[in-house]
Amino acid sequence: MNMNPLALVLSAFITIFVGFIWYNPKVFGTIWMRESNLTQEQLKTGSMLKIFGLTYIFSLMITLTLMSLTVHQSGAIGMVGGPPLIDSAKPSFKAFMTDYGQAYRTFKHGVLHGFMSGLFFAFPIIGVNGLFERKSWRYIFIHAGYWIVTLTLMGGIICAYA
Template identity: 30%
Template sequence: MEFYAANWIAIIVAAAAGFVVGGIWYGPVMGKKWMGAVGLTEEDVQSGNMIMIYGTAFLFSLIASITLAHLLTYFPDAGLSTTILIAVGVAAGFLVPAIGTNYLFSQKSRTLFFIDAAYWLLFYAAMGTVHALL
């Protein structure tokens, strides 16, 4: 069994890249549409415990980045486009169907599904790009 040496710089930068994508996606790009789809007002969002919310969200991004980095060790010669395709494939093959199933049973709107599904595809594309480049 080969030892897995993690590239912690890539892991942290990739997690941050996904986190930034979320800030842009759920901010200026889809923020108002997302709030309407989940039934929140801007006041509701701002009244949340932002340190806990953003801190935990970044921790989840780190976990995702570590897992993606580990998966990518099985493709040591993958170039930029292949690495991005692998990363997006993880989102398209695992995350999108999982949230889709949850949203079906919890009767969430298609709008919310498409907003969140697109986010996860972009999140993993950003992380894959960083892992490929670093």
């Protein structure tokens, strides 16, 4: 299984791209600011380089996790000890990868797993945090929706192109 690092690097930008649209005042930005008790002036403070830089680093971490969730062949590679040990794997592994190395490597399949990751992992985490922070359901659904859409797109790109 060949990996395309460029696809992983580019898929990490999805969080920023979707965020620009999702949190735009004409989409959910105004509601999000009201539910978060933030003003336009408060949002202009802080180091944008730090915020977007760390966002991108965190997004790279997410892409690596999504790769293991969307690309099923990652599990087979892990069973032989990871990429450094592929060359010393038994012939049965090589035969398996020849037969199934590209199975389920489609955008559609990645979208399915990305969506499931958003719905069954990101949404509950955001929900728990929001409940303890006494945030509204609107706040929870805005953030959960963002992550569901983002992880769905990232999963599709990673599965099809990484």
